[in-house]
Amino acid sequence: MPETAAATVAQPGILHRTAITIVQWFDTDYGVPEISSLKDKSDTIGWGRSISFVILHLGCLGVIWTGWSWFAVASAVFLYFFRMFAVTGFYHRYFSHRTFSTSRAWQFVLALWGGTCVQRGALWWAYTHRHHHRHSDDEHDKHSPRQRGFLWSHIGWITSDKNFPTDYSKVKDLAKYPELVFLNRFDTLVPILFAVLLFVLGAVLERVAPGLRTSGPQMLVWGFFISTTALFHGTSCINSMAHVWGKRRYETGDDSRNSFILSLITLGEGWHNNHHMHMGCTRQGFYWWEIDITYYLLKAMSWTGLIWDLRPVPATAYDPKTHRNPGHH
DSSP, X not given: OHHHHHHHHHHHHHHHHHHHHHHHTTOTTTTOOOGGGGTTSOOOOOHHHHHHHHHHHHHGGGHHHHOOOHHHHHHHHHHHHHHHHIIXXXXXXXXXXXXXXXXXXXXXXXXXXXHTTOSOOHHHHHHHHHHHHXXXXXXXXXXXXXXXXXXXXXXXXXXXXXXXXXXXXXXXXXXXXXXXXXXXXXXXXXXXXXXXXXXXXXXXXHHHOGGGOOOHHXXXXXXXXXXXXXXXXXXXXXXXXXXXXSBOSBOOSSOOOBOHHXXXXXXXXXXXXXXXXXXTSSXXXXXXXXXXXXXXXXXXXXXXXXXXXXXXXXXXXXXXGGBSSTTXX
């Protein structure tokens, strides 16, 4: 009798937690606990949160049935870089570090653009990244290879219930805009609409331009699932690889490193040690040979008047005294 009673009591708790997790796929602020109560919570993989990543990766296998076309593959590549720019230029350099200024209307467009990346909302992204800089590679860092290993820093951390909520008190400069809070709270809305748009585009092209040899399902698989999966891992390489492999120009107190290869994959984010030393500047490739495509695109955008006041690299960044190996750039 006692065992049966205990099981009866435990079951509703499991069902309740499962229901909350499902609702949070669509409303990320629903039923979230106080941030302070999560401080001592164990940081483990949340299997309920892992389902979306499993679906994302399994979706790539749809290529077995849809096949490929040059148009679909080219679209996947284009959308990878088009959205990588949203992650690096907007989620990172604008929302997280405010390294340039823009209007409220264009700020909303940037948040929408970033939403197509399927990397949560702009406020959650900014809060998480600002937390990373405050605790880079210490015991409180959410995704430190030094503390939890490579796989955790690459993908495990984002599935943890502890890392799910947005602490709006840490992004007050952004949380004062209701439209940004809305996009952050309902962060699956934009990805779903984006996926539907790709499917419709493929279906229309199948009818009006059959020579492209594409279709709705094919564009969904290549433009959404494959491109988004590659985008996620490309971005995650900064959390994992950029704290393990590469060179260090500055002594930053963490393991951040510079990598030419990662800078190509992420449009300039590979100059991670530079960024950890001077996180307030728009440019992360400090020297002419440090390719930073995100900066080039932001600079071009500033010529249109859509953004302005790009923060420059401070003069101290070029002072050999600040380098770990003076005389070597």
